[in-house]
Amino acid sequence: MTAHRHSDPFPVRRVYDPPAPDDGTRLLVDRLWPRGLSRERAAVDDWLKDIAPSRELRSWYHEDREHRYDDFAERYRAELDDPVRTDLVDHVRELTQQGPVTLVTAVKDIEHSHVPVLVRRIEEEESEDE
Numbered sequence: 777m778t779a780h781r782h783s784d785p786f787p788v789r790r791v792y793d794p795p796a797p798d799d800g801t802r803l804l805v806d807r808l809w810p811r812g813l814s815r816e817r818a819a820v821d822d823w824l825k826d827i828a829p830s831r832e833l834r835s836w837y838h839e840d841r842e843h844r845y846d847d848f849a850e851r852y853r854a855e856l857d858d859p860v861r862t863d864l865v866d867h868v869r870e871l872t873q874q875g876p877v878t879l880v881t882a883v884k885d886i887e888h889s890h891v892p893v894l895v896r897r898i899e900e901e902e903s904e905d906e
Contacts, residue, residue: 786895791880795819800876803868805894807831810882820880827864829890830855841888849893856897868898 787799791810795802804810804820807828829837829852837848855861871877883889 786899787876787878788886788891788895789878789880790884790886791818791820791882796878798876799878801871801874802878802880803871804881805879805891806881806883807834808882813882818880824864824868826860827856827868827894845888848890852890852893853897856894865894865897872898 789796789799789802791804791806791813801822802820804818804823804825805827807825807830809823810818828834829848833848833851833855837844856865868877868879879891879895881889881891883891886892
């Protein structure tokens, strides 16, 4: 097993897609369980629902997704400073030192979701250790 290196792209997959052999530890990073998906089919090793944006932030963003992404990303980044979320980010970072880690999500538009903000935060934390 090789550890995730900072220069490597952090793997992100949709939870509805079949797991890949090189996924390693699969972490669901959504607050809500994916609709219509059994736990067996999701094939996740852990569900880090508390690392996801708060219910309030998510609802606010979904009211106007087209115009609020930058503000959403900034507000979610601030939420990641919460001690519970910071501990979860550290947990993900520790897992990357043990082997491959893949973040999985149910969102369709990953690029305009919380996931890129989370990935950047994990990578920032990693670079502080180097």
